[in-house]
Amino acid sequence: MKKLMEGWNKFLTEVENEHNKEEVMFNSLSALGVFALEEGDESKSSQAIAAISAGEWDKDPVSFYSSLTCEGQEEETCVNKHPEMTTPYSVTELGKMDLFKVPDMNIGFALKEKDGSFQEIVSVHNNETGVGGVGKMLMEAAISSGGCFLDHFDVGQLSGLYSSMGFEEYGEERLPFDPQYVSDEFSEKYGESDIIFRKHQNC
């Protein structure tokens, strides 16, 4: 019986150690994931936040296009892992919009013409390496610049964000999911999401 108990205790210790190792490894990897990209980039984030707060914008379509696509830029400053999900707009098309890009950074949004004025929010992006925490500010800037409308797939995170910022669904119905226009990979990742049309409550 004693031998049996000793064996059982040894087994428990081994399992515990193994479990601890896995836990430590998991925590370390998670921490690396959180810190790796943003190490030492606090000043860049602050710089971006200051420019957005001050309303300093680069309006050049070529610069905006490069910010969206990362074309011609080093990966150290601009990362675009999914070019197929980046932008359907050409420089010419962007030139017909009101553009808002943070100077010298790959961050911005555009207002597209709708019913005679620039009020549809599109291409909200942050491709700047190491900069985070600017999403809500960008959306607030878009609203204060006249942005009233936006459409999006009904994905939980986005629906929550837009609702919390005062964008309400309008119109009688959503655009039902249509699998012929999206990839299988898209459906697996985001599900069969309808498209929601929203208007800001102050518009």
Place this chain on the structure above:
Amino acid sequence: MPIGKDETKEQYYKRMVADLGMMMKLVEKDEKKEKKNEATPRKVE
């Protein structure tokens, strides 16, 4: 229907997929930043 006048349904979907990709990236970066802020101890004055 918010599909633009000179836009087909296919083009509209392409635009929506692109906007989704960009917004999700932006939201994920913000969440990452938030986690980092939570994990970083604040300086005591």
